[in-house]
Amino acid sequence: MNILKLSWKPLAWTGVYLLLILSLLTNLSIVTAFLLIVPVVVLFNILSIKGFLTHVIPVWLVALFIHPVYLLLALYFVIPAILMGRSYKKGAPAIRTIGVGTATILTEMLLLLFIGTVLFQFDLSGYMQDAVNLTMKPLQDMVANGTLPAEFVWSTEDMKLLMDMMMQKIPYALILSSFMMAVITHVIARPILSSMGYPVMKLKPAREWRFPRSLIWYYLLGVVIEMITLDSTSGYFTMISANLVPVLNIFFCIQAIGFFFFLAHHRKWHSIVPILIAIPILLFPPMAIIGIIDIAFPLRQLMTKPKG
Template identity: 60%
Template sequence: MKMRWTSVVWSVVYLLLLLSLLTPLSIVTVFFLILPATILFATLNVRSFLLHVLPVWLIAFIVHPVYLLLAMYFMVPSIVMGWSYKRKNSALRTLLIGSGTVLAEMLVLLLIGTLFLHFDLSGYVHDIVKMTMSPLKDVGGNNPLISDMVWTPEKMQIVSDMTMQMIPFAMIISSFMMGVITHSLARPIIESTGYHVPKLKPAREWMLPKSLIWYYLIGVVIEVFARGSHNSFLIMIAANLVPLLHICFMIQAIGFFYFLAYSKKWHPAIPLVIVIPILLFPPMRIIGILDLAFPLRQYMTKSKR
C-alpha cells in the first residue's frame, strides 16, 4: 500500500512538473522533470510504470498537445537512468549515461530543427540578445555619463557571436546538471523504497584522469591561436574546451580538500566551507591541476620523521 500510494504521489508530481513547462517556472522545474519518471521506472515493473505514466500523458495532452511531445522528449533520459538503477550500475555510470542522453537529445533536436524546420539558431540568439540589451541601450542613450556603454548594433553582434560560441558549453553543463540533480534526489528516494542503488564515491576519493592536464595544455594552445584567428571552428573549441576543463579542475580541487580533511581528521564542516571560495574564486582550480599533475595527496599525508 505504501509503495502504491508513493507511486501515485510521484505521478502527480510528474504531471505538475510537465504542466509547468509552458510557464515561467520552467526555468527551474525543467531540471527536475526527469526525476519522477526515473523513480517510477526504477521501482516499478513495466506494466505498473505504464499504468502510472499513461494517465499523466493523457491529461497533459488534453490540456495542450505540446505537453505530450515534451513528456516523450524527457521520458527517454528517465527510462535510461531508471534502467541503469535496475541494473545496479555504478552511480558514475548512471550519471554519465543520463547526462549523455539529455545532451544527445538536445543535439538531435537541434539537428532536426535546422534541417527540416529551417530553424536559425544564430538568428534566434541574436534576437534574444537584442531583446535583452534593448533596455540597456535606452539607458545608455539617455545618460551622457555612460554614453561609452551604448549598445550599438556592432556590440550586440559581438555579444551574439560570443553567445553562439558558448552554446556547446551551455548544453553540456545543463545536461550534466540535470543528471546530477536527478541522481542526487533519486538515489536516496529509491533506497527508501527498499531498492539498493549504488552511490557516488566519497568526495575524498574523487580523482579525475591525469590526461586532462594534456587536454588543458592543448586547449590553452588552441586558445592562444584562436585569439588572432578568424576560424570560427577554432574559436568555438577554445571557448568551450578550456572552461569545461576549468570546471573539472575545480571538482578535483574540492576532492583534494575533502581528502585532506579526512586524512587530518578535520571537522567535517571545514572542507564544505572551503568549497565556497573554490567556486567563487576560480584561480583556486590550480590546486586541482597540481593534485592531478603531482602526487600532492601522498606528499600532504606523508608522515614526518
C-alpha cells in the same frame, strides 16, 4: 491495507510528474526542467514495466489534451529518465549512471537543434540576437530618455562580439546543463529510492574523487589551440578552444574539491571546512589550478606525508 500502502507512493509520484510537466510552460520552467527526470526514474524503479506504463501514459494523455507541447516535452525527458532508471536497476556505479544521463540529454539536445535547423529552418543565431536585443532595449530606452549616459549602451561592434562569444559557448552550455540535470536527478532520486527499499549505489566519497592524468594532456592541447586561434573569430578550432578548456576546468574544480575533502579527512578537520572551501572553488574558476596540480603530481601524498 497493504495494497493501499503499496499503491499510494506511485500515485503520489505520478501526481508530481504531472505537475512538473504542466509547469514547463510557466516561469518556473527554469527550475522544474532540472527536476522532471526524478519522478520518472522513481516510478521506473518501483514499478514493473506494465505498471510504469499504466502510470505515465495517463499523464501523457492529460498533457496532450491540455497542449501538444506538454506531451512533446514529457517524451523528451522520459528517455534519459528510463535509461538512468534502467542503470539503477542493474546496480551500475553512480558515476556511470550520471554519465548515461548526461550523454542521453546532450544527444537529445543536439538532435533537436539539428532537426530544428534542417527541417524547420530554426535560426539559433537570430534567436540569440533577438534575446540580446530584448535585454538591451530597456537600457536603450533609458539612454533615449536621458536617464542613463550613452556609455551604458553597447556599440554595434560590442554586440557582435558578444554574439560571437555566445555562439562559440553553446557546446559548453549544452554539456554543462546536461551534466547538471543528470547530477541533480541522481542527488534527489538516489536517497528517495534507498528510503523506499530500492538500494542505489552512491557516488564515491568526495575525498576519493580523482580523474585520470590524461586530462592534463587534453588541457595542454586546449591551451595550445587557444594560443593558435587567439586572433581568430571563427572556425572549428576557435569553437574547440572556446569550449574544451572550460569543460576541462569543470573536472579540475571537482578534483580540487575532492582534494580538500581528502585533506580534511586526513587532518580530521570539521566536516564543514571542505564544504566552505568548495564554494570559492566553484565561484572562482582559477582555483581549478589546485585540481590540475593534484592530477599532475602526487599532491595528496605530499600533503599527508608524515614530517621527519
